[in-house]
Amino acid sequence: MKYYLIAGEASGDLHASNLMKALKQIDPAADFRFWGGDLMQEVGGTPVKHYKELAFMGFVEVLFNLRTIVKNISFCKKDIAEYQPDVIIFVDYPGFNLRIAKWAKEWGYATHYYISPQIWAWKENRISDIKRDIDQMYVILPFEKEFYEKKHQFPVHFVGHPLLDAISNRELVDANEFRKTHNLDSRPIIAMLPGSRKQEISKMLQTMLSITGDFKKYQFIIAGAPSQEPEFYKTFIKKKNVHLVMNKTYDVLTLSTAALVTSGTATLETALLKVPEVVCYKGSSISYQIAKRIIKLDYISLVNLILKKEVVKELIQNDFNKKSLKKELNKILDPDNRETIFEAYYELEKELGGPGASQKTAALIYNAIKQ
DSSP, X not given: OEEEEEEOSHHHHHHHHXXXXXXXXXXXXXXXXEEEOHHHHHHOSEXXXXXXXXXXXXXXXXXXXXXXXXXXXXXXXXXXXXXXOSEEEEESOHHHHHHHHHHHHHTTOOEEEESOOOTTTXXXXXXXXXXXXXXXXXXXXXXXXXXIIIIHOOXXXXXXXXXXXXXXXXXXXXXXXXXXXXXXXXXXXXXXXXXXXXXXXXXXXXXXXXXGGGOTTSEEEEEEOTTSOHHHHHTTOOSTTEEEEESOHHHHXXXXXXEEEESSHHHHHHHHTTOOEEEEEOOOHHHHHHHHHHOOOSOSSHHHHHHTSOSSEEEEGGGOSHHHHHHHHHHHHSHHHHXXXXXXXXXHHHHXXXXXXXXXXXXXXXXXXXO
């Protein structure tokens, strides 16, 4: 069968690539055409656009790039019509994907959505579009099933979180070899995950790096995102105990004692790898003021949202500063606090529904289309 997938971010590339692998196991003749990234390209098929061309962050940034977004939407519709897929699989990225879904539904394409838009956080009115335009929804967070089915009477499939599989299937890193390869010494490591887009990396790294001189017993590693070039990060690195490691985030986290993490999927990855973390976020002042009025949540990190309590400290906007970051990092490095964090992380893992998300979703999609 012919599958058309649209993923617009690094996390979507990861989860879509694992879904494609699972679909190939069920359907060896599967033909893929996709918007995504390097991981999807490794699985095989025909790439249409890379997510690097699609990543615009924040309300203001989207407005500045509106013409490009409109052109991409028009091009995507034309490309789907020429390909004539058996199913379109939307992977998160709702601003773009829901627009394509509306058109696709009108033209009779099967529309399946993997990884729900976070309408429980904001733009809940999108539920009417989802009900109208999406044939099947596959959710990965435990509270999303109740949100859709009890609050909005829209049946969905809870398949568990695909990060459980991605993490359990990773290759184990040799600590000594890793340190040797990246010119690291024997000091414990603190990871820095400043995000994947240039805009957020620029905002986050300046403050993250400001505290490195106060923690000389540690060495810091910036986990470089696959969407960026090493030269971009190197302009920020001024101190000797800061290193850059590209495209090895899981290896960096596995060997880290603590982490400073930009809000997003990485906060959940860090927790599942059992690394105490401080969650950080800073956007443009206009985008933040808009978001603050629209988003009605007690927390911004998935760890805290899933467990419905503050397990990891969140430093947001003006609270994300050198003084607060230093204070919170000292807290999670304190042995007296770490055991409580680890206990919460094991609770989190149980809540996420166990392994096999990609396989469950692939089977549901394949059987639905076959029928």
